[in-house]
Every structure is written in structure tokens, then in C-alpha cells.
Amino acid sequence: MTRFNALNLVKNALTGHKNWTEQWPECQPKAEYDVVIVGAGGHGLGAAYYLAKEHGITNVAVIDKGWLGGGNTGRNTTIIRSNYLYDESQALFNHAVDLWQGLSQELNYNVMYSNRGCLMLAHTVHDVQSFKRHVHANRLNGIDNRWLTPEECKEYCPPVNIAKDARYPVMGGALQERAGTARHDAVAWGYARGAAERGVDIIQNCAVQAIRRGPDGAVIGVDTDKGFIKCKKVGVSASGHNSMVMATAGVRLPLESMPLQALVSEPVKPVFPCVVMSNAVHAYCSQSDKGELVIGSGTDQYVSYSQRGGLPLIEHTIAAISEVFPIFNRMRMLRKWGGITDNTPDRSPIIGKTPVPNLYVNCGWGTGGFKATPGSAHVFAHTIAKDEPHPINAPFSLDRFRTGRLIDEAAAAAVAH
Amino acid sequence: MIQIHCPYCGETLPELEFTYAGEAHIDRPENPSDQTDDQWESFLFLRENVKGPHFERWRHAHGCGRFFNAVRNTITDRFYITYKAGEPRPDLATLLEEDK
Numbered sequence: 400m401t402r403f404n405a406l407n408l409v410k411n412a413l414t415g416h417k418n419w420t421e422q423w424p425e426c427q428p429k430a431e432y433d434v435v436i437v438g439a440g441g442h443g444l445g446a447a448y449y450l451a452k453e454h455g456i457t458n459v460a461v462i463d464k465g466w467l468g469g470g471n472t473g474r475n476t477t478i479i480r481s482n483y484l485y486d487e488s489q490a491l492f493n494h495a496v497d498l499w500q501g502l503s504q505e506l507n508y509n510v511m512y513s514n515r516g517c518l519m520l521a522h523t524v525h526d527v528q529s530f531k532r533h534v535h536a537n538r539l540n541g542i543d544n545r546w547l548t549p550e551e552c553k554e555y556c557p558p559v560n561i562a563k564d565a566r567y568p569v570m571g572g573a574l575q576e577r578a579g580t581a582r583h584d585a586v587a588w589g590y591a592r593g594a595a596e597r598g599v600d601i602i603q604n605c606a607v608q609a610i611r612r613g614p615d616g617a618v619i620g621v622d623t624d625k626g627f628i629k630c631k632k633v634g635v636s637a638s639g640h641n642s643m644v645m646a647t648a649g650v651r652l653p654l655e656s657m658p659l660q661a662l663v664s665e666p667v668k669p670v671f672p673c674v675v676m677s678n679a680v681h682a683y684c685s686q687s688d689k690g691e692l693v694i695g696s697g698t699d700q701y702v703s704y705s706q707r708g709g710l711p712l713i714e715h716t717i718a719a720i721s722e723v724f725p726i727f728n729r730m731r732m733l734r735k736w737g738g739i740t741d742n743t744p745d746r747s748p749i750i751g752k753t754p755v756p757n758l759y760v761n762c763g764w765g766t767g768g769f770k771a772t773p774g775s776a777h778v779f780a781h782t783i784a785k786d787e788p789h790p791i792n793a794p795f796s797l798d799r800f801r802t803g804r805l806i807d808e809a810a811a812a813a814v815a816h
Numbered sequence: 817m818i819q820i821h822c823p824y825c826g827e828t829l830p831e832l833e834f835t836y837a838g839e840a841h842i843d844r845p846e847n848p849s850d851q852t853d854d855q856w857e858s859f860l861f862l863r864e865n866v867k868g869p870h871f872e873r874w875r876h877a878h879g880c881g882r883f884f885n886a887v888r889n890t891i892t893d894r895f896y897i898t899y900k901a902g903e904p905r906p907d908l909a910t911l912l913e914e915d916k
Contacts, residue, residue, distance in 0.1 A: 656867075656890075709831065800857050
């Protein structure tokens with residue numbers, strides 16, 4: 400695999416860019432693997448990458464029913480932040496933010512991580528109290544987050560409307576400067592390339608039909624479109640379809656899958672310098688390097704796998720955007736799409752062991768999984784390799800729904816994750 | 817927008833009039849103190865999350881305000897039937913046959 404550097408760029412430019420090697424080879428499944436990962440999104444490919452790189456387990460396959468990075472990895476609004484309320488969540492998401500800092504160098508692949516800052520606007524007294532609590536909770540853990548007055552918000556992000564007579568006036572904001580965005584496709588491609596380079600097979604367009612268990616209950620392999628594949632361990636990170644994949648192994652999950660929508664505007668010149676989120680009116684927005692405004696909407700209220708989502712949500716989102724950023728109210732939207740998110744009751748993910756020996760799950764990321772990709776993949780690989788959770792993901796166990804030790808970010812972060 | 821038939825009002829109305837209320841036919845335990853942790857977990861949190869025909873509850877929040885049950889296909893979002901709370905679970909095979 401050709402490394403990306405100045406010398407190779409010049410060399411290939413002189414030969415008409417015809418001699419670049421492929422990023423990852425087309426693979427047919429082998430008869431047996433040490434580990435099979437179900438789901439070739441950022442989390443699954445990343446787990447395979449860290450299994451190979453940090454744990455020396457290279458006989459690994461990542462299997463996906465579609466193309467790699469074609470699920471929620473390619474459908475999110477690319478926001479990265481770690482300003483969560485609880486210590487457990489802060490540790491997990493900040494582990495990811497730490498890894499994001501050097502990810503392009505680590506992967507030799509430009510994931511276009513841009514720590515342009517994330518500003519969360521407060522519109523009510525309750526918002527102000529809640530966000531200030533977040534600021535203090537973050538600072539106690541050494542995570543950057545600070546409080547801005549409405550004027551400082553305007554200075555940081557000029558399109559924000561801070562008029563006193565607005566329907567939902569801005570009363571301040573919490574700013575995390577290390578937060579930002581990254582190119583979501585590149586994250587999947589970078590991890591795929593890095594994993595393939597270390598011997599991982601990436602098998603696309605091959606659905607895993609069932610997880611097969613032996614007489615002692617432990618995992619012995621997976622049935623796929625391309626036949627049975629024997630393996631010692633299975634890690635499932637199939638996003639919206641985790642319930643179905645895990646049900647084939649007899650494991651029920653506390654998940655509900657719902658479509659989450661996003662939309663982009665026509666591209667315009669740079670106008671929007673950071674990420675802005677407003678939970679009260681439910682708008683979140685950033686501008687891509689192409690110039691499109693990237694706008695996140697909400698989830699439908701009902702379980703659905705339609706990958707489409709209802710139009711009322713888009714209308715609501717656009718109303719919110721027009722409220723907070725009146726300068727955009729005549730902007731045309733180019734396209735909208737949906738992805739299926741798997742939501743847990745406490746809106747925190749599940750990363751860990753399952754009641755089935757040698758079966759591991761990384762699920763329940765709901766509407767906020769992209770930001771955690773490197774951290775999640777890193778601790779999931781550790782959990783699979785060592786058969787025990789990393790200290791960071793230990794609190795995010797599946798059995799917390801039995802013990803009652805929930806990590807209740809649902810109330811802490813309201814709608815936006 | 818999804819159109820939903822309220823079995824109490826007898827009208828088919830836009831989804832904005834309704835709120836979703838989760839999976840249907842999950843009975844609250846008669847004797848809560850006798851339940852094990854596993855049973856509570858199952859009652860409170862574990863869900864079928866079906867891809868296909870799904871039994872679920874809705875509430876006509878901006879109408880009669882009453883809860884009812886429905887069977888909806890979660891791939892197409894198409895409703896097969898809605899029926900009043902307390903009525904028995906309809907036979908899925910018959911519903912799918914009638915829908916053809």
C-alpha cells in the first residue's frame with residue numbers, strides 16, 4: 400500500500416496518477432478467523448484496526464451487508480465534542496477527542512479533523528443552569544468548556560441572532576473549543592486502509608444472517624450470504640440493526656431503532672466558523688469545507704427502519720434554523736437523508752461483553768456515535784482482545800439495565816447528542 | 817406524513833396529532849414485589865425492535881387523548897390495523913394475508 404507523502408505524490412503526479420495501489424483489496428471470506436466484526440462502519444473498522452495494531456490480532460474479518468461506511472458513518476453531521484455531564488461519558492467521549500487530535504497522522508490518511516469549536520446556546524433560565532453545570536462538570540475533569548455571554552457568542556459565531564426580542568432569545572452559551580468536525584467518509588476509509596494493511600479482510604456486500612453458537616453456548620461462527628465462517632470471537636457493531644443481529648444469538652437488547660435525519664444547503668462561501676447547537680429550539684448546524692450548511696434534524700418518535708424519516712421533522716428543523724440564524728432563512732436546501740439510530744433508554748452506548756461467551760457488542764450510540772468513533776473502536780478492540788472491558792467502557796455494560804446503574808445522559812444533554 | 821386511524825374517533829388523521837408510546841402488549845407485573853431483576857429488566861427495557869410488522873401503542877394526544885394499539889410495518893411505515901386498548905392481539909398471519 401503506497402503511503403501518502405510528498406515524495407509519493409510527486410512520483411505519482413509524474414506518472415499520471417496511474418500507479419497508486421488500491422486502498423484495500425477486494426476480499427472473499429476465508430474459512431476461519433480469530434475475530435469477526437459485524438458492521439463495517441467507523442466503529443467496526445476502527446475496532447479491527449486497533450485489534451491488529453495494538454493487540455496483534457490480525458486474522459480478522461469485518462463483514463458488512465452493504466458497502467463500508469455506507470451506514471450511519473456516512474450519514475451523520477460529523478460533529479465531535481466531549482462536553483457531556485457524567486464522569487463516565489466524559490471519559491469515553493474525551494478519550495475519542497484525544498484520539499481525534501492525531502488521527503490523520505496515525506492513519507496516514509487525512510480525516511480533516513477540524514477543532515473549530517462547538518457552541519451550545521442557552522435560551523432559557525433552565526438552559527443556563529444546566530449548561531453551566533456541564534461547564535463545571537467538564538472543568539473538574541480537565542475538559543475544556545467555558546461560558547460565553549450572548550455578545551461573546553455573537554463574536555464567536557457572527558450569524559447567531561442575539562436580539563433581545565427574538566422568540567427564543569440567546570441568554571449565553573457553553574463553548575468547547577477542542578470540539579469540531581471531521582470528514583466522516585475519510586474516517587471509515589482511513590481505518591479500512593489501516594486495517595487492510597495489517598492483514599484484516601474487509602468483506603462488503605455480504606450480510607451476516609445469523610450468529611451460530613456451539614453446544615456449550617459459546618460463539619462458533621457466523622452464517623453469511625457467502626456461507627458459514629468459523630471464528631473464535633464475534634464483535635457486533637451493526638448500528639440500527641444490532642437488535643436483529645444479536646437476536647440470532649438469543650440476546651435481547653434494550654434498543655429502539657429510529658430514523659434520524661440530516662440535510663445540507665446549497666454551498667456558499669465561508670460564513671459559519673464553528674458548530675452551533677441549540678437544544679431548546681432543536682437546531683444544530685456547521686459548514687462543511689465544500690461550503691454547504693450541514694444541519695441535523697431529530698429522530699422520528701416511532702421505531703422504523705425506513706432510512707427516510709418524516710417530513711414534519713425537517714419542517715421543524717428549518718423553522719429552528721431560521722429562528723437562530725435569520726440570515727439563512729432564504730437559503731435553499733439541496734438534499735436530506737436518514738439513517739437508522741439504535742437508542743438505549745438512558746441514551747448512553749453499550750460496549751462490552753454479552754451473556755453469550757465470546758460475543759461482544761458495541762451498540763446503542765443513538766444519535767451521537769460518530770464523535771466517539773476512535774475512542775469506541777479503541778476500547779471495543781480492547782474488550783474483544785482481553786475478554787474484559789477497558790476501564791473506560793466498563794461502566795457502559797449491557798447488564799446496567801439489570802443492575803439499574805444507568806448513565807442517564809438522556810436528561811443531561813436533552814435532544815442533542 | 818403518516819396518516820393514522822384512531823379507533824376511538826373513527827377518523828384517519830396526520831401523525832402530528834398522535835404520540836408514539838412504545839411497544840404494545842407489555843403487561844405491567846401484577847405483583848411488582850415478586851419480580852426478579854431479570855424480569856424488571858425485561859419489562860422496563862428490553863424491546864423486540866422488530867424490522868417488519870410491529871405491535872405498538874399510540875396515543876391520540878391532540879384528539880381524544882386515548883391510548884390504542886397498532887400493527888405497523890417498520891420498513892414501509894405502513895399501518896395494517898389500529899385497535900382499541902384492551903382488545904386482544906390480532907393474529908399477524910391473518911393481517912398479512914388480508915393486506916395482500
